[in-house]
Amino acid sequence: MFSRYSTFLNETIYSVGLQPYAVAIVDVNSDNQPDIVTADSVSDTVTVLLNTGNGTFSSPTNYSVGVYPISVAVVDVNNDNKHDIVTANLGSNTISVLFNTGSGTFSPQTTYSVSANPQSVAVADVNSDNKPDIVTANEYSNT
Structure with missing residues (x-):
């Protein structure tokens, strides 16, 4: 964080899962x-x-996803005006979707198979049907 004089303030460390690989704000x-979501x-x-509103964050809440999540997107995927979590899971060739149940809590994961070694995930309406689409970049299948 910067002070008003463009210098860094003291570092604050928050614990998350093991070996966080990606972050979304x-x-x-x-x-x-703004809250913090990490793929561990x-x-x-x-x-x-969760941001407490005074420059600090709540204790971490962990949610299970597929094996070796290395990318995370946080967007509304089911059009309920709540941000959901999507991960690309390198070790299980899946994506996980965790639906926001309100107040920053999430349902257990729903998984979907994708091609070999998903490296990245993004969500956007790519086919103009007014519904979000989930896109992955898959290393071993070159897709």
Whole structure:
């Protein structure tokens, strides 16, 4: 974080799952404060840290996902105006979707198979049908 004089403030460390590989900053509990979501590759989890509004974050909440998540996207995938979590799981050739149940809590994962070694995940309406589409980049299948 920067102070008003463009110098760094003291570092604050928050615990997350083992070997976090990716991070997203999005308001997941609709309080107009940016929250933190990490993809934790070795613990096969995502970690959610809710912004308390005073420059600190809540204790971490971990959610199970597929094997070795290395990419995370946090967007509304089911059009309920709540940000959901999507991970690309390198070790299981899957993506995990965790639906936001409100107040920054998430349902257990729903998994979908993808091609070999998904490296990255993104979500956008790529076919103009007003529904979000999940796109992965898959290393071993060159797709």
